[in-house]
Amino acid sequence: MVPSKFAYHKPSTIKEAIELLTTHGDDSKILSGGHSLVPVLKLRLNDPEHIIDVSGIESMGGIRDNEKSITIGANSTHGEIAKNAALKEHAPMIALAASMIGDIQVRNFGTIGGSIAHADPAADWPAVLLAADANIVLTHAGGQREVDIDQFFKGLFMTAMGEEEIITAIRIPKTPFNKNSTYVKFPQPASRFALVGCAAAIANSDGYITEARVAFSGVSATPFRDSNVEKSLKGSVLNEDAIATATASVADDVSIMSDHFAAKKYRKHMAGVYARKALSALA
Amino acid sequence: MKVPVSITVNGKQYDKMVEPRLLLVYFLREELALTGTHIGCDTSSCGACTIHLDGKALKSCTMLAVQANGKSVTTIEGMANGEELHPLQEGFHMEHGLQCGFCTPGMIMCAADMLKNNPNPSEEEIRHGLEGNFCRCTGYHNIVKSIQYAAKKMA
Amino acid sequence: MTYIGSSVKRVEDKRFITGQGRYTDDIVLPQMTYACMVRSPHAHAEIVNVDISHASQMDGVVKIFTGKDTDAAGIGGVPCGWQVDFKNGDTMKEPPHPLLVSDKARHAGDAIAMVIAETYAQAKDAAEMVIVEYNVLPAVTNSKIARADGAPQVHADVPNNLAFDWELGNPREEVDAAIAGAHHVTTLEFINQRVICNAIEPRSAIGHFDTAYDKYTLYTSTQNPHLIRLLMCAFVLGIPEHKVRVVGPDVGGGFGSKIFHYTEEALVIWGSNQIKRPIKWTAERSESFVTDAAGRDHITTAKMAFDKDGNILALSSDTFANMGAYLSTFAPAVPTYLHGTLLQGLYTTPLINVSVDAVFTNTTAVDAYRGAGRPEATYLLERLMDTAALEMGRDPAELRLQNFIAPFDGVEQEGYQTQVALQYDSGNYAPVLKRGLEMVGYEQFRADQKAAESTGKLLGIGFSTYVEACGIAPSAVVGALGARAGLFESAQVQVHPTGKVSVYSGSHSHGQGHETSFAQVVADKMGIPMEDVEIIHGDSDAVAFGMGTYGSRSLAVGGSAIVKSIEKVLEKGAKIAAHLLEASVDDLDYAEGKWTVRGTEKSVAFGDVSLTAYVPHNYPEGLEPGLDFSSFYDPANFTYPFGCHICIVEIDKESGVVKVKRFIAVDDVGNVINPMIVDGQIHGGLAQGIGQAFCEGAVYDESGQLVNGTYMDYVMPRADDLPSFEIDRTVTPCPHNPLGVKGAGEAGCIGATPAVVNAVMDALKGYGIHDVEMPVTSQKVWNIIHGG
Incomplete structure (x- = not known):
């Protein structure tokens, strides 16, 4: 349990961090809370030569309640997010998912930025951020860009981040569907990551669904929104029948992961079960 | 370096x-x-x-x-204040919340955080709050009681 | 003063709750170096070449040893401590277990080199740069497959990988004939899967050769310091025993895994003399998974035959027992004399035959894990009983009651002679089951079970009644059965001049609370305050000899040795007291710490007698000074605790998730010294037994890799996986030891597992299945419910 040797840098501004990243490129890794990266370093599954600790960058912290969105600084811990009043009000699934990550200790220090940069497909964040229509704020030497969450997760531990970019914030839009959202998880019994994590966000008008976003962690190597489910829900009334119809085809179009806890067939079934649980909670 | x-x-x-x-x-x-x-x-x-x-x-x-x-x-x-044990330390002793003692420091430190945020937890909340801590000796039964003892004492 | 029987708070707690426990890895010696092992990533591979040239030059590296070095030093490897020969009389196959392998790796985790450096980080860095060239071979991890023709050979000179085969009980033909003619036969083929012990303290060892005294000290996380010394000195390194001190400091749980002599212990001792500096090695958890001896791993076919009234007529069982790649210290005893001998259970079964094939595979060694053989025996019997009840349309509780052995106390009535060698000491089985039924509210449960059917939930109840053998063991008996050691215990009771008492015990606590319960016994028997008693254990230079702590033996055997020494102390004390009181020994009574001349007020206190013993100015003629006695206690028999465990599970039909809703345990462990500690032992055992049933189990892939070799994949039971336990006890004293105790360390783990699986089977009885493989995961249950 000893990481390989590396040099440690602790910039105090984003600019400084980007400079370090530009200088060391491939050989460097960003560290925020360290709760995704340090476990990887300890087992020597990765051995970067430079660690750039961004936890001291003030502008990357805090949760700001803006007019049309909530901006979560990338250094925000899961624990901070779980307790945040604005998120609880405007996007309850975000706070709920945060409260279900890891354990007390992990929630105290693990950060949202670190977790999504790591892009573990079984982590809780991907599902809720996909359902929330979040934007990931990436900063690079030339400035900032915002990536739509639908374009962010690219595969197993892969994202749309460039090598010289840092996740600095996550923006959650204040929308009717986020206000009416939830997250449920079927945990892998050892790690308690998601065998199935399902986030659902539903907007209604006059009792009919105007927008439905249903996304999954843990099911496929790339976290995904299930467009079949979403299409089926749109325009209907969220009742038992509509939920049954919509969830009959969960995960039909994705390649499903398999391990000794849940082979494909069971995992697909449980994706349906948890989709029903999530949607029923919103009905 | x-x-x-x-x-x-x-x-x-x-x-x-x-x-x-x-x-x-x-x-x-x-x-x-x-x-x-x-x-x-x-x-x-x-x-x-x-x-x-x-x-x-x-x-x-x-x-x-x-x-x-x-x-x-x-x-x-x-955790102790001189000779005066922290209520959790006392609780683990009084309720036989430890056997080999190896997990105990971590259990106590985790429970202290738990009680800070939730001073009067239910049994279910205590058990859930310990999800990041393993014990192989006690079956957790008396650890739960130890934390309940401390919660009561700290109330 | 009555300490015995009361829940005295533990005296050892203070150091643990304040962070002052002293475990092996906490110890730092001057000039200490750190070792990191280079281990085979392959389950089966020839070692073509080991290149240490680059690694040797790295920062901080002191020395790198490979198998060539240990071979050159003539070190043969760690021995097995128990010999079980083939049925035909051929000698057990006992291939060497080298400290470092030079020819081939036989399981993933086999050690190839030991890298020693100034810091652990440096050792780890250099270990990564030791280049090993392998020729990877096909591997086999399943004992039944390994036994078959054409399977990969783990050891070249062990055909069919068969270490030995073994049989016990009535002639197989008689048993088979009874089964063939029976009214009903219940047959089960099942796997009692491999579980990993997972003491939370990883193993650790420090070897120190002190050139000034020409003496070695080994600090090691062991349940068994003296036995480690004996095995290491006499069989591995050929070092004179008096030149080695073995210290087991505080030990962070063992559950069997720290009984055995491990290669790393001998390596750090041998290496410390080579480099003339202390060497510390501490396992990382990933290493523990592939090097700690594991438990269970049986593949069994068992048959139980009944007459038309439900009386058991006969039992047969055939087991493939996985030994792993090498024979660990007690491994041969586990599937044989600790398993086959328990197949009488609590039943009157008149004909029993058990046969076992012990098989090598490309896996980590298997040895005793909490219960050691007895959980496997109980699982076999109790799964058969519940299955038979279901098949015959009988109530599982009634079927057991009908077949129980009648009560016997071992005093008025003789002990019960089983068909499988053992003679039970005392037992009264119906009350534990009846008390269990009362606690669970059996009739109400059956009503609830019916009512739950409409809710998408399935409720199930499972029973397990067990008898086990503890207090291991009469030396002559185990010697006849192949043990290469005696299994007595020693104790020295040293009374100081001031009347304070130091007790040196060969038992060694790794969480059981010896410092409390032993002190309770001493204080009560000597009539002095507990504060005046100190229990010293775990150091071979302090304690004359010991056989360690396992098999629920500490109080039954170690405690009895203490009682023997106390008797000697009081006998001599009485002579001194008589002299001081100018009375005859026969006229003295001893109570509450003083000798009194019967019928008078004349008395002398224990402290005055002890002082006189060491300042013998006015002293009986011819009597030696001092008040200090040692004893060795060799038990007359095993002890036989028993009990009844009842589990209630709830299954969610949609997901297959199994929740243990209630767990009731009524155990009879004989007399109880400290109820609080005994309850704690039961709780812990239950958690491990339940863990095996519903979440634990090693998973290997085709290449022999342990797939779930970290806590990210191996499911340890956590607080929110378990219910609060509902426990009670009956008391049937052991008739053959002075404390009447039977042992409580393993009971929980022995009874619990089949109760959980039986409960799942009860819940799933509508689905036409015969068995479900452990661990009973949600996926398996869902597959059953949905015909997958």
Whole structure:
């Protein structure tokens, strides 16, 4: 349990961090809370030569309640997010998912930025951020860009981040569907990551669904929104029948992961079960 | 190459030169000889290494010592007030919440954070709150009672 | 003063709750170096070449040893401590277990080199740069497959990988004939899967050769310091025993895994003399998974035959027992004399035959894990009983009651002679089951079970009644059965001049609370305050000899040795007291710490007698000074605790998730010294037994890799996986030891597992299945419910 040797840098501004990243490129890794990266370093599954600790960058912290969105600084811990009043009000699934990550200790220090940069497909964040229509704020030497969450997760531990970019914030839009959202998880019994994590966000008008976003962690190597489910829900009334119809085809179009806890067939079934649980909670 | 860190542990400031790759748990155990914080796994799962960093429970195997630079650590050795045990320490003794004692420091440090945020937890909340801590001896039965004892005493 | 029987709070707690426990890895010696092992990533591979040239030059590296070095030093490897020969009389196959392998790796985790450096980080860095060239071979991890023709050979000179085969009980033909003619036969083929012990303290060892005294000290996380010394000195390194001190400091749980002599212990001792500096090695958890001896791993076919009234007529069982790649210290005893001998259970079964094939595979060694053989025996019997009840349309509780052995106390009535060698000491089985039924509210449960059917939940109840053998063991008996050691215990009771008492015990606590319960016994028997008693254990230089702590033996055997020494102390004390009181020994009574001349007020206190013993100015003629006695206690028999465990599970039909809703345990462990500690032992055992049933189990892939070799994949039971336990006890004293105790360390783990699986089977009885493989995961249950 000893990481390989590396040099440690602790910039105090984003600019400084980007400079370090530009200088060391491939050989460097960003560290925020360290709760995704340090476990990887300890087992020597990765051995970067430079660690750039961004936890001291003030502008990357805090949760700001803006007019049309909530901006979560990338250094925000899961624990901070779980307790945040604005998120609880405007996007309850975000706070709920945060409260279900890891354990007390992990929630105290693990950060949202670190977790999504790591892009573990079984982590809780991907599902809720996909359902929330979040934007990931990436900063690079030339400035900032915002990536739509639908374009962010690219595969197993892969994202749309460039090598010289840092996740600095996550923006959650204040929308009717986020206000009416939830997250449920079927945990892998050892790690308690998601065998199935399902986030659902539903907007209604006059009792009919105007927008439905249903996304999954843990099911496929790339976290995904299930467009079949979403299409089926749109325009209907969220009742038992509509939920049954919509969830009959969960995960039909994705390649499903398999391990000794849940082979494909069971995992697909449980994706349906948890989709029903999530949607029923919103009905 | 070693770098300087200044970390306050149980109220005392320590200035040391450390390798950046040194985990906080090794800093405590090897640099400071505070061996009450234990190592039970290598995957941040078992919780035996739980301490408090700036008042919050942390698995000290999951943080580099350099990350704790300038911060304040409390370990199991810092929980009692002189001869007066912390209510959780007392609870574990009174309710037989420990057998081999190896997981105990981590259990106590985790429970202290739990009670800070939820002073009157239900049994279910206690059990859930311990999901980051393994015990192989007690079946958790008496650990739950120990925490209930402390909660009552601290109320 | 009555300490015995009261829940005295533990005296050892203070150091643990304040962070002052002293475990092996906490110890730092001057000039200490650190070792990191280079281990085979392959389950089966020839070692073509080991290149240490680059690694040797790295920062901080002190020395690197490979198998060539240990071979050159003539070190043969760690021995097995128990010999079980083939049925035909051929000698057990006992291939060497080298400290470092030089020819081939036989399981993933086999050690190839030991890298020693100034810091652990440096050792780890250099270990990564030791270049090993392998020729990877096909591997086999399943004992039944390994036994078959054409399977990969783990050891070249062990055909069919068969270490030995073994049989016990009535002639197989008689048993088979009874089964063939029976009214009903219940047959089960099942796997009692491999579980990993997972003491939370990883193993650790420090070897120190002190050139000034020409003496070695080994600090090691062991349940068994003296036995480690004996095995290491006499069989591995050829070092004179008096030149080695073995210290087991505080030990962070063992559950069997720390009984055995491990290669790393001998390596750090041998290496410390080579480099003339202390060497510390501490396992990382990933290493523990592939090097700690594991438990269970049986593949069994068992048949139980009944007459038309439900009386058991006969039992047969055939087991493939996985030994792993090498024979660990007690491994041969586990599937044989600790398993086959328990197949009488609590039943009157008149004909029993058990046969076992012990098989090598490309896996980590298997040895005793909490219960050691007895959980496997109980699982076999109790799964058969519940299955038979279901098949015959009988109530599982009634079927058991009908077949129980009648009560016997071992005093008025003789012990019960089983068909499988053992003679039970005392037992009264119906009350534990009846009490269990009362606690669970059996009739109400059956009503609830019916009512739950409409809710998408399935409720199930499972029973398990067990008898086990503890207090291991009469030396002559185990010697006849193949043990290469005696299994007595020693104790020295040293009375100081001031009347304070130091007790040196060969038992060694790794969480059981010896410092409390032993002190309770001493204080009560000597009539002195507990504060005046100190229990010293775990150091071979302090304690004359010991056989360690396992098999729930500490109080039954170690405690009895203490009682023997106390008797000697009081006998001599009485002579001194008589002299001081100018009375005859026969006229003295001893109570509450003083000798009194019967019928008078004349008395002398224990402290005055002890002082006189060491300041013998006014002293009986011819009597030696001092008040200090040692004893060795060799038990007359095993002890036989028993009990009844009842589990209620709830299954969610949609997901297959199994929740243990209630767990009731009524155990009879004989007399109880400290109820609080005994309850704690039961709780812990239950958690491990339940863990095996519903979440634990090693998973290997085709290449022999342990797939779930970290806590991210191996499911340890956590607080929110378990219910609060509902426990009670009956008391049937052991008739053959002075304390009447039977042992409580393993009971929980022995009874619990089949109760959980039986409960799942009860819940799923509508689905036409015969068995479900452990661990009973949600996926398996869902597959059953949905015909997958």
